[in-house]
Amino acid sequence: MVMGPTHAMSGAAVGLAVAQILPAEWGGVTTSTEAFVYAGLAAGAALLPDLDSPSATVSRSFGPFTQAISRFTENTCQAFVNMTRGRKDKRCNNGHRTLTHTVWSALASGAGATALISYFGKPAVIALLFFFLGLAIRGLLPEWSKNADWLLVTGASAALALGVWNYAPESSFGIILGSAITVGSLTHLAGDMATKAGIPAFAPLVPLKGKRWWNLKLPKALSIRADGPADKFLLFVFSVAVIIQIGLVASGNMSAIMMDLLSLGR
Numbered sequence: 001m002v003m004g005p006t007h008a009m010s011g012a013a014v015g016l017a018v019a020q021i022l023p024a025e026w027g028g029v030t031t032s033t034e035a036f037v038y039a040g041l042a043a044g045a046a047l048l049p050d051l052d053s054p055s056a057t058v059s060r061s062f063g064p065f066t067q068a069i070s071r072f073t074e075n076t077c078q079a080f081v082n083m084t085r086g087r088k089d090k091r092c093n094n095g096h097r098t099l100t101h102t103v104w105s106a107l108a109s110g111a112g113a114t115a116l117i118s119y120f121g122k123p124a125v126i127a128l129l130f131f132f133l134g135l136a137i138r139g140l141l142p143e144w145s146k147n148a149d150w151l152l153v154t155g156a157s158a159a160l161a162l163g164v165w166n167y168a169p170e171s172s173f174g175i176i177l178g179s180a181i182t183v184g185s186l187t188h189l190a191g192d193m194a195t196k197a198g199i200p201a202f203a204p205l206v207p208l209k210g211k212r213w214w215n216l217k218l219p220k221a222l223s224i225r226a227d228g229p230a231d232k233f234l235l236f237v238f239s240v241a242v243i244i245q246i247g248l249v250a251s252g253n254m255s256a257i258m259m260d261l262l263s264l265g266r
């Protein structure tokens with residue numbers, strides 16, 4: 001799946017589930033509102049890896065600002081691949097689906113967010129909430145945000161960020177917010193891995209047959225076309241999952257279900 005809304009909805013679905021099993025030492029997600037905020041952050045972060053493509057939802061989110069960041073990201077990724085490629089890798093002419101589509105970059109973006117918060121405190125939290133909840137609005141409400149001016153969407157993101165900041169306790173940020181970003185990014189990677197092209201999940205650290213930028217993908221029979229009917233179907237499945245989970249979280253039953261699932265696995 002490559003389309004923004006599908007990525008965002010899958011991030012929300014995974015975020016709602018993961019919110020229930022976060023370690024208490026991280027500050028934990030204790031209320032249903034916190035679980036929804038966590039899922040919102042994961043939904044926004046599930047768009048982040050496509051910052052390497054100027055036409056992606058994330059790159060159009062905050063108008064000229066994200067467009068400029070996106071062009072910079074694409075060029076930097078392209079240069080990075082050419083610097084690190086193995087003897088059998090082709091020269092890279094387009095940075096899309098390279099560095100930002102690795103597990104290292106998913107881990108680094110979460111760790112980076114946590115580091116920003118521990119260094120700058122409150123202003124960093126507000127900035128991150130603003131950015132990622134803004135992405136979530138773009139991804140989860142594509143029709144509305146397509147018709148609305150990007151400035152209006154930006155205003156809505158700012159209002160949402162301030163609202164969340166005023167509501168949520170300080171203890172639930174830091175590692176928690178960083179983990180939501182990593183969870184969302186990893187969900188994006190799982191989605192792209194299901195497409196025919198796959199993603200260089202472990203590049204450039206894990207070489208394969210002389211290639212450092214080889215793509216990890218599913219067997220042909222299981223892979224889907226990025227913009228085909230399978231993408232629409234997955235969007236539908238994730239939307240239903242999110243609606244059911246919202247009901248379970250709001251009624252307080254979600255965490256018991258996740259705990260049961262975890263104990264089954266042991």
Ligand SMILES: [Zn+2]
Pocket residue numbers: 002049050097101188192
């Ligand atoms: Zn992608």
